[in-house]
Amino acid sequence: MDPKQPKRIFGLILVVLVGLIGVSTPMQKIVAFPNELRLFTGQLKNVQYSVPVQAELTVDPEVLQVNGKAQSSLSVSLKEPLSLHSYQIGKTQMKVKLFGKIPFKTVKVDIVPDLKVVPGGQTIGVKVNSAGVLVVGHHQVVDEAGNKQSPGETAGLRLGDMITAINKVKVNDVKKLGELCEKYSSHKKPLTVTFLRNGKSMTTKLKPIYDVQEKEWRIGLYIRDSAAGVGTLTFYAPDQGVYGALGHVITDMDTGTPIVVGDGEILQASVTSINKSQTGDPGEKRAHFVKEKQILGNIERNTAFGIFGKMNEMPTHSFEEQAIPVAFAEDVKEGPAHILTVVNGQKVERFDIEVVHVAKQSSPATKGMVIKVTDERLINKTGGIVQGMSGSPIIQDGKLIGAVTHVFVNDPTSGYGCFIEWMLQDAGVLLHTNEAEGTDLAS
Incomplete structure (x- = not known):
């Protein structure tokens, strides 16, 4: 008998066995496991394969330890949970060999600096000044011949366009635009209007009309700053x-256009009453600003995931004054959680919710999770989720996982939440893994 034949037979049996296992549900769990894991330094994470297979794992024990063992190679049962403990910032690989022989999977492991933040929940007042003057409507102007027209509309300006300059002079408020129009219109030459449309700078010529009755030059536009x-x-x-706050972009109420922030500020606010949500009619918090001269922070960015800026000190009325860990998007799971929010005055309270669906997102996207309010006290008070509640932090297993963003109009007890990871990126606190490799994914 050929001495190599037993090895060939064994190899064939092994291949057939792996093939059979490969189409089984347990093995599909392994195949579906991500090719990359991210952990914060000092984090302990359990990974569950639930497959009755022995495997050999190879890691860098100075960066990552498995099952509490400082070994570069160890034999494990994939039927039992794997305990991963990150020790220092860096990258390593966890190589998996089935039966200690067959290379099966290589998982990239990225250990990033530990991060903790103080959860909010406070109701805040928001004042935003745009980086220009927003066109929110057209109106007709009567010229000397009695004809009606909108000079702005004739010039091609649309709702949502943001005027940034007149004759190359910067404009960031309505008063300034009015002064420039009055100044240059007397020259009886068309104005050169610079504006932003969908993030692109454009120019057009606009010829104002003199309003004989009002004795003013008119451009036929409704504007807001x-x-x-x-x-x-x-x-x-x-x-x-x-x-970070809100969990969603601020848009102009008339045009639905995201506001390009010039500057702004956030203030303390106190909830005075609540209009309860009902099917087909989302409710709202009614609140007034408190101590308007006492600025909590500035507004530097308005993104798909909320507003962000500097805040110099710990906000008052915190439910939790201590910083807590945050969770990556892939660590959020379906199950019980709670939110922090205000329903009366300035007191932040804790309410129970359920995370009923988690979307798989490896890059920033809205609607990361579907949540449902289960706390009867909150439902009785608000009907579920109301406008003004957006930004309420979502906490699960002691970690900040996201923020409330939208209510379902047909079921106000349910709504969407975004992952906290994307908000932390837009705040400049957490950088995407690929950024260290030269790709800047943080907004």
Whole structure:
């Protein structure tokens, strides 16, 4: 008999066995396991394969230890949970060999600096000044011949366009635009209007019409330069001195256009009453600003995941004054959780919810999770989720996992939440793994 034949037979049996296992449900769990794991330094994470297979794992024990053992190679049962403990910032690989022989999977492991933030929940007043003057409507102007037209509309300006300059002079408020129009219109030459449309700078020629009755030059546009409202603070990062709030972009109420922030500020606010949510009619928090001269922070960015800026000190009325860990998007799971929010005055309270669905997101995207309010006390008070509650921090297993963003109109007890990871990126607190490799994914 050929001495190599037993080895060939064994190899064939092994291949067939792996093939059979490969189409089984347990093995599909392994195949579906991510090719990359991210942990914070000092984090202990359990990974469950639930497959009755022996395997050999190879790691760098100075960066990552498995099952509490400082070994570069160890034999484990994939039927039992694997305990992963990160020790220092760095990258390593966890190589998996089935039966100690067959290379099966290589998992990239990235250990990033530990991060903790103070969860919010406070109702805040928001004042935003845009980086220009927003076109929110057209109106007709009567010229000397009695004809009606809108000079702005004739010039091609649309709702949502943001005027940034007149004759190359910067404009960031309605008063300034009016002064420039009056100054240059007397020259009886068309104005050169610079504006932003979908993030792209454009120019057009606009010829104002003199209103004989009002004795003023008119451009036939309804315009706005600021917005104000209330929302909820999501987190404060004391080490970086920054905050995140709202969980969704601020848009102009008439055009639906995201507001390009010039500057702004957040203030303390107190809830005076609540209009309860009902099917087909989302409710809202009614609140007034408190101590308007006492600014909590500035507004530097308005993104798909909320507003962000500097905050110099710990916000008052915190439910939790101590910083807590945050969770990566892939660590959020379906099950019980709670939110922090205000339903009366300035007191932040804790309410129970259920995370009923988690979307798989490896890059920033809205609607990361579907949540449902289960706390009867909150439902009785608000009907579920109401406007002004957006930004309320979502906490699961002692970790900040996201923020409330939207309510379902047909079921106000349910709504969407975004992952905290994306908010932390936009705040500049957490950088995407690939950024260290030269790709900047943080907004």
